[in-house]
Amino acid sequence: MTAVFAEGGHRGVMVAEVMAGLKLAPGGRYLDATFGGGGHAKALLEASAPDGLVLALDRDPAAIAGGRVLEDRFAGRLRLSEGSFAQLGTILAEHGWERIHGAMFDLGVSSHQLDTAQRGFSFRFDGPLDMRMDQGRQTSTTAAHLVNGLDVRELTQLFFQLGEEPQAKRAARAIVEARARELFTSTQQLATLLQETLSSGRPGLHPATRVFQALRMAVNNELEQLEQGIKSAMEHLAWGGRLAVISFHSLEDRLVKQIFKTASQPPPVEGPMRLLPQDPQALPPYVLMTRKPVTPGEEEVRANPRARSAKLRVIQRRPLDAPGVA
Template structure:
């Protein structure tokens, strides 16, 4: 599904940002005229702009990063100049509080919600944000620019807590070894930069055969801990289900197994697939339950095309899942179900 150039077409603030699986997101979201869409992770604005340029709808966009909110406000002003009003409405905060943010903004219930999980490429590419060891920057990683930083955790957390962060959030096999090395290094001098931490990790973790940098998994785990990303996803998915109109679509793009696992489980519960019995269990013979409140739009996670992965390596790990709140009897079930 390609975006249609409306007279008031707006563009994301940076042409260097490449949205992941944009065509697939638009296909399953299927925005139409007059609908209300919620973009839970505005970031660089690519999804929001594409939605606004596809249909004459309204988009409410959430982000906890003040820089992203500022970029969105610029787009709002541009749209007001062209149309006399803005169809983009910015909501400052985390999507784990989307219900509260929507209520405060007097937003309507939504016909579509899109969640693009993980870290924004804007954040990764800015050395001063401290998300990546590609650059030497402060060990920060805070999406909202407030609260406990990565440096705070690295320099004060007990060894056992660090090992849990690297193991459970980073899926690092050598988590205990990394935690022990961090504690030893910080005893000599506090770790305040990304390259300092990366070098400590590389000194004890062997190079992965896949070519992934030895520090990648530990950095992922630390970033997730700093921003409570998995907690945000759980809270956001639960609230998203309550904010959709009948026939409304939920589209989620995740980038690693921890995220995708939470999305899959939440959608299975909503689809009524989280409980099953053996055919020998007496409960299996009971009358079938009422139809689930949601209908699956994807039978399994959708992967980006080979062409997209070649053009944008950041898309390689992406997974997309989508479902629809069951329409009212008078509504059509076909919207969003076409291949």
């Protein structure tokens, strides 16, 4: 892995907004749950200098290998760990980090993953129909397994639910017909079929976009991972600690919004206790920092079109000295 990867192969999205949202301070312990090309991790290290610590996680061994350069540069302050959101609690415990002062998630795939044909994430390049973020370390199902193995009903459901593809059934039928002649092994095989079968629906949107997104999300179990990861990070926040999440499509954002909303509302009182007067001091343990998601400015979108659909939400664990903290 070359330094180019760790040094900016991936352009971090809304870096300034995330740093402002997290309110970093020297000496703090910060988690970057999606290390990728290290853009945000580097900003976390700089903003918490001279002695803030960053634990950076990624399930992709290539991302971790690429980050060793940064680890050397910030000797003693950056720790890299290969693992998934679902393992977050265990990884934090391994590092003795019971409490963290801030955490961030920058969801989706990195430019490096997307632009490496061999990883099979992109319909723009020809590669194996793979899409496993962890390169098979724990995930054994590839996109090819799903495309060749699910029936029309299952494929339709997958494309509709995870890709929000309005022509899900048409895509599913075409796939099942085509694979009777030849099984799918490459991204180009699938992209070509979808291009011939579907209309893009939106100018500039490749007809394969939504189906590829659905397959990637299913292969990597992304929504379940996200829910587990966010809840785990929230549980480990110190009083006053903040969590920032950047999502790139509506399913992710909806999930983040829902989790944050529930956590920032007073817990429902059940049973006979609900008849007693409510304690006005009993405030919820988390505070929403962003009522509406923060979106990137025009200049950033112009410079980095990938930022176009980004939405940032931030939540804070209520500071200990705030009224109502139990």
